[in-house]
Amino acid sequence: MATGETGFDDVTFDLVSVQYHSLKAGHDYGQYVRDARNAGRDDIADFFQRVMDEDSARAKQCHEFLKELAGSADSGPAVS
Template sequence: MATGETGFSDVVYDLISVQYHSLKAGHDYGQYVRDAENADQREIADFFREVMEQDAERAARCHRYLARLSGTGKAGPAVG
């Protein structure tokens, strides 16, 4: 498995990156929901909620993959 300059698996780095960006986006979407509700745009607010749920699921999937890789020797730098 390829490793980046940090010694961690590229796949682990990529999963962490997707997880971070999904969680960050989910946080931002909360504001988008409020903006749409304040503009009395219920359908658009519902759309933002849907997108937020998709990102939450994406982050949860990353978490499950990371847990599976954790401690397998495929996740972090080689010890020794």
């Protein structure tokens, strides 16, 4: 597995990136849910809630993969 300048392999970097963006988006979606509820659009609020739940599940899956990689030789020197 290739290791970039950061000492992390590409897969680890990619998982960290997806995890970060999923968590960041989830934070933003909380405001979207509130905005939709304040506008009386529970249908849209429910949609934003589903999107937030999906991002939360994505972040959790990344976390599980990262835990697996941390104990393997594939993680690169920055994670080992």
